[in-house]
Amino acid sequence: MPAVRRAAVDGLFYPAAPSALRQQVERCLGEAADDNHHRAGGPPKLLIAPHAGYAYSGAVAAAAYALLGRGRHAAVTRVVLLGPGHRVWVDGLAAPDCAEFETPLGRTAIDTEALAKIDGLPQVLRSDRAHAQEHSIEVQLPFLQSVLGAFSLVPLVVGDADPEAVARVLDRLWGGPETLIVISSDLSHYLPYAQAQAADRATVQRILDLDAGITPQQACGAAAINGALRAAQAHGLAPRLLDLCSSGDTAGDRSRVVGYAAFAFEQAS
16 A cells, blocks of 8 residues: 555646645635635534635635634644545545645645544445545645644545435544534536526525535535535534635636535534
8 A cells, every 4th residue: 555645636736836836825815814704603613615726716715724724723633524536436435545645735644543433334445546546635635734734634535425324424523623524526517607607506505505415417526515414414513605606707718617616514503
């Protein structure tokens, strides 16, 4: 087994040079922190953030991660990060066997004790191959490394898994304020701009309603989102939309766009 899962999409989805990457992440976080959306609400337990290239969705992802900046969520020492598989078919949820994940900003240790809690579940398997080229988890890490510094990671590639199966995994890993859950997902893919806007608004409303019936056409991370919505409801979390746009807003081409949204789930008052 490899000891370290090396970065696979540096230089493609985000800068490969550490200084350029750090500057881009800090710029996105700084702009997001000035937004009024981030001045209300308690510390999030769960976030949903997009995973496209930073030029396309970095500003939206930063809307979620800005909630963790400047010591506002200093208690977090573990991140449970779920993302859909784009390259390798997974029957269930795939955890890695490697010891660390690496980005240009450094290495983050895998939380082996947390993974041991879910190893006995039939929907969980071990596969470094499922993680080797997967970008949905990797692109979240520079943001997390920037806002949290040191933390341990529980990365799971989610394939064919129903909401209950995902929710059972999250329940085992839920923990307390030391544990943050992040779901990596984009929204609609390759629709014309106006059609995508309507589709994504409908998907956003379903998420805000905790409706765990999201389809893969509505969000590529539907399986992870649906499980997270079941878990959020069971644990009394309330979702809040932080940002919503598409690649038509950030990259200019509106003939075939991809939708992006960021959400925070906080304890309901």
